[in-house]
Amino acid sequence: MTEFFGLPTLTGMQMPTGVHTLVRRTHEERVMRALQENGAMSRGELARVVGLSRTTLSEITGSLLQRGAIVVVDTDASSRAGSGRPAERLALDPASAQFMGVDFGHRRVHVAIADASHEIMASDSVRYDDTASWPTRTELALGLIDRLSAEAGVHFGALQGIGIGVPGPYPAPEGTAWSRAAAGKTVLRPAPEGVDVAFAERFDAPLIVDNNTRLAALAEAITGADSVADLVYVRLSDGVGGGLVVGGQLVTGSTGLAGELGHVTVEPAGRPCRCGKRGCLETVASVPGILAACWEFGLRLESLQDLAAAVAGAHPVADRVLREAAGALGRVVGAATMTLNPAKVVIGGDIARLAPVIVEQVAATLAGELFPIAPAGPVVEAARLSDDDGALGALAAVFHSSPLLARYPETAEVKGGSGARTSTTEGAVHVRP
Amino acid sequence: MTEFFGLPTLTGMQMPTGVHTLVRRTHEERVMRALQENGAMSRGELARVVGLSRTTLSEITGSLLQRGAIVVVDTDASSRAGSGRPAERLALDPASAQFMGVDFGHRRVHVAIADASHEIMASDSVRYDDTASWPTRTELALGLIDRLSAEAGVHFGALQGIGIGVPGPYPAPEGTAWSRAAAGKTVLRPAPEGVDVAFAERFDAPLIVDNNTRLAALAEAITGADSVADLVYVRLSDGVGGGLVVGGQLVTGSTGLAGELGHVTVEPAGRPCRCGKRGCLETVASVPGILAACWEFGLRLESLQDLAAAVAGAHPVADRVLREAAGALGRVVGAATMTLNPAKVVIGGDIARLAPVIVEQVAATLAGELFPIAPAGPVVEAARLSDDDGALGALAAVFHSSPLLARYPETAEVKGGSGARTSTTEGAVHVRP
Numbered sequence: 001m002t003e004f005f006g007l008p009t010l011t012g013m014q015m016p017t018g019v020h021t022l023v024r025r026t027h028e029e030r031v032m033r034a035l036q037e038n039g040a041m042s043r044g045e046l047a048r049v050v051g052l053s054r055t056t057l058s059e060i061t062g063s064l065l066q067r068g069a070i071v072v073v074d075t076d077a078s079s080r081a082g083s084g085r086p087a088e089r090l091a092l093d094p095a096s097a098q099f100m101g102v103d104f105g106h107r108r109v110h111v112a113i114a115d116a117s118h119e120i121m122a123s124d125s126v127r128y129d130d131t132a133s134w135p136t137r138t139e140l141a142l143g144l145i146d147r148l149s150a151e152a153g154v155h156f157g158a159l160q161g162i163g164i165g166v167p168g169p170y171p172a173p174e175g176t177a178w179s180r181a182a183a184g185k186t187v188l189r190p191a192p193e194g195v196d197v198a199f200a201e202r203f204d205a206p207l208i209v210d211n212n213t214r215l216a217a218l219a220e221a222i223t224g225a226d227s228v229a230d231l232v233y234v235r236l237s238d239g240v241g242g243g244l245v246v247g248g249q250l251v252t253g254s255t256g257l258a259g260e261l262g263h264v265t266v267e268p269a270g271r272p273c274r275c276g277k278r279g280c281l282e283t284v285a286s287v288p289g290i291l292a293a294c295w296e297f298g299l300r301l302e303s304l305q306d307l308a309a310a311v312a313g314a315h316p317v318a319d320r321v322l323r324e325a326a327g328a329l330g331r332v333v334g335a336a337t338m339t340l341n342p343a344k345v346v347i348g349g350d351i352a353r354l355a356p357v358i359v360e361q362v363a364a365t366l367a368g369e370l371f372p373i374a375p376a377g378p379v380v381e382a383a384r385l386s387d388d389d390g391a392l393g394a395l396a397a398v399f400h401s402s403p404l405l406a407r408y409p410e411t412a413e414v415k416g417g418s419g420a421r422t423s424t425t426e427g428a429v430h431v432r433p
Numbered sequence: 434m435t436e437f438f439g440l441p442t443l444t445g446m447q448m449p450t451g452v453h454t455l456v457r458r459t460h461e462e463r464v465m466r467a468l469q470e471n472g473a474m475s476r477g478e479l480a481r482v483v484g485l486s487r488t489t490l491s492e493i494t495g496s497l498l499q500r501g502a503i504v505v506v507d508t509d510a511s512s513r514a515g516s517g518r519p520a521e522r523l524a525l526d527p528a529s530a531q532f533m534g535v536d537f538g539h540r541r542v543h544v545a546i547a548d549a550s551h552e553i554m555a556s557d558s559v560r561y562d563d564t565a566s567w568p569t570r571t572e573l574a575l576g577l578i579d580r581l582s583a584e585a586g587v588h589f590g591a592l593q594g595i596g597i598g599v600p601g602p603y604p605a606p607e608g609t610a611w612s613r614a615a616a617g618k619t620v621l622r623p624a625p626e627g628v629d630v631a632f633a634e635r636f637d638a639p640l641i642v643d644n645n646t647r648l649a650a651l652a653e654a655i656t657g658a659d660s661v662a663d664l665v666y667v668r669l670s671d672g673v674g675g676g677l678v679v680g681g682q683l684v685t686g687s688t689g690l691a692g693e694l695g696h697v698t699v700e701p702a703g704r705p706c707r708c709g710k711r712g713c714l715e716t717v718a719s720v721p722g723i724l725a726a727c728w729e730f731g732l733r734l735e736s737l738q739d740l741a742a743a744v745a746g747a748h749p750v751a752d753r754v755l756r757e758a759a760g761a762l763g764r765v766v767g768a769a770t771m772t773l774n775p776a777k778v779v780i781g782g783d784i785a786r787l788a789p790v791i792v793e794q795v796a797a798t799l800a801g802e803l804f805p806i807a808p809a810g811p812v813v814e815a816a817r818l819s820d821d822d823g824a825l826g827a828l829a830a831v832f833h834s835s836p837l838l839a840r841y842p843e844t845a846e847v848k849g850g851s852g853a854r855t856s857t858t859e860g861a862v863h864v865r866p
Binding site: 259277332 | 687
């Protein structure tokens with residue numbers, strides 16, 4: 001277990017550890033940031049702007065040129081006032097991918113590739129059967145990356161980081177490395193069946209692997225003009241997952257299981273849950289749980305689309321079932337809010353957008369749980385990123401781990417993809433020095 | 434609002450900010466640590482041990498001597514092998530206080546003063562009426578410090594930090610600086626009525642002010658051989674308060690209200706709570722709530738002592754009421770555990786020690802809430818520090834803020850005071866670089 005800028009990563013991969021490497025990466029990022037903001041610049045101009053010596057700057061630009069992150073575009077011969085040898089002007093290589101986000105869902109993998117300015121250069125997904133093995137899923141992902149790379153003319157010579165989201169939780173079988181590690185309280189399980197190893201063999205860049213719901217929570221926290229440092233995220237889909245951002249950091253918990261709001265008991269005598277308990281929030285607020293409750297009241301819906309139609313038609317059974325589910329969700333979120341005092345509560349999953357009554361009811365139930373005398377409670381809203389935007393969560397984790405973004409949430413941002421999410425990130429709080 | 438080693442502190446005080454100051458303080462701590470571990474040393478020996486140049490070391494020792502943190506004890510003339518001028522040997526001044534913890538309770542203030550090795554040099558408390566004004570409480574605290582200083586022959590010339598715990602939460606009145614700040618989501622309210630200012634005027638040392646329950650949570654996390662980075666703490670007394678340690682950090686929340694587990698609703702139609710809601714955990718699990726429930730079942734107890742006697746006599750009503758209160762507490766802690774996945778749950782307050790049934794029942798209820806398939810849940814235990822040890826929580830916050838202790842929980846420790854709490858701190862997790 002080593003550390004990559006504060007986030008745990010897995011062993012067996014090349015990754016930049018140590019102060020020297022961190023400093024070098026910080027210099028590289030500052031150089032690239034300067035080129036992004038100012039366009040083409042000479043080495044002399046760069047050295048002044050980023051405050052490095054000419055010698056150090058030459059080392060940095062040499063490495064970046066060699067890896068293809070930047071290119072020589074011209075010389076300053078035409079604009080130059082004085083005499084002497086014209087200086088080369090450097091610019092970002094528009095074909096150089098800097099960050100990659102990969103989101104493995106139950107039935108598709110989504111890949112997004114971003115440049116130095118965090119703009120999405122290429123993005124797509126590939127479907128697979130939910131019984132597909134992890135080697136198959138990994139192969140499909142790598143094939144998708146090859147195709148995106150060829151189509152968009154993108155290269156990975158200067159890749160700064162890869163974020164990989166996997167479904168969770170994956171309690172490890174007895175006797176595995178993870179279960180042994182968990183006994184000693186080491187956090188974060190390995191990616192399923194070598195996903196991490198396959199990416200590490202293929203790309204020379206640090207990896208961050210985490211639960212995709214947790215990564216989505218981070219993406220919601222740093223996305224938009226009102227980025228926050230304390231956020232509770234719950235996603236309603238086939239199951240109910242969650243993620244927490246506390247003081248600007250993703251929370252993993254002592255054995256990697258933090259954020260499992262879907263398995264808080266809401267009905268002690270309720271339906272059996274796939275986790276082995278009864279009456280978990282997931283049994284009433286997941287899409288299958290909501291559909292089952294509609295059936296109990298005689299409304300025979302088969303799918304999320306049917307439910308959306310019933311909501312659009314203001315069907316009273318659908319409304320009642322959704323309000324009850326959201327009421328249970330609101331009580332769980334209410335307890336989490338009293339515990340964590342977040343600035344924002346985000347309800348993810350397509351159903352939260354299809355049925356606005358969910359967010360309304362969660363906000364109403366939550367309001368009854370807050371201190372009557374305290375400052376205003378958290379903002380409650382539907383997720384900005386859709387379930388198909390999973391790779392943006394993984395990208396967010398990589399952006400977040402970047403040394404230049406250490407003062408997150410002031411500077412972190414996610415651009416591009418579906419929906420409006422360019423960020424100016426005002427009102428940041430809890431920033432650690 | 435400025436920052437002191439990652440913890441927010443209040444404005445208007447002298448405090449070391451900036452890299453230069455941080456580096457100087459780190460050097461000072463390393464020098465003092467070396468003297469603590471090795472006894473008296475010459476400047477040359479010190480320079481070798483801490484890896485500083487002779488010039489830098491002379492600056493550091495000059496400042497420490499001037500402030501009285503260290504003293505010249507002798508020269509190495511007798512043990513010296515070679516010729517030349519004998520070198521002075523330096524040692525810690527045993528009379529120099531390095532850290533101070535102050536805990537303002539509802540009815541007493543507790544002060545503890547520690548030396549460079551975190552040993553308690555002096556400690557005592559003074560009682561006041563719970564209607565005493567904050568200026569009165571502050572004056573009593575400063576008088577107590579004067580007395581302790583005189584009796585123990587302690588001086589404060591080299592004080593490195595003061596931790597101050599105050600009861601909470603204190604929602605700020607409308608229009609105050611804090612309520613304005615809270616609207617902008619700045620954390621941490623000021624200490625009540627100028628406590629912070631009074632200490633800042635009196636001592637030339639950085640201050641940390643926080644809710645005393647939260648400081649107790651930190652002290653529990655870093656105390657003992659099994660220090661943890663993720664902890665949920667609940668204290669049962671006149672009210673029910675709580676504190677969270679997540680990833681080794683105290684959690685304040687977006688408006689300073691994190692950890693208020695006592696105000697999670699457990700009985701929607703229950704008794705009115707002083708917070709303005711109904712059926713909060715506090716109404717059933719605080720000492721007054723437990724006594725009231727005993728009365729309802731015909732067991733007329735007046736005080737915690739009466740309750741302890743009923744527990745000692747195995748009174749069935751007391752047992753039943755305590756189990757029900759602990760069951761409610763267990764459900765709240767269970768939800769917090771599913772949310773945060775802590776390594777340890779600590780139940781504080783004298784009642785948790787007087788009535789072991791509480792911890793037993795919380796553990797039993799909590800066990801039913803955990804994933805059946807996941808690695809073992811958190812340790813559940815009664816607090817190691819008593820309510821009278823409040824100042825140790827405040828001390829823990831100051832130790833924790835020290836640059837040398839930044840790799841908490843590996844190195845942090847609290848020694849002395851009541852109970853066994855010398856720490857060797859193995860098995861640390863979630864350490865951030």
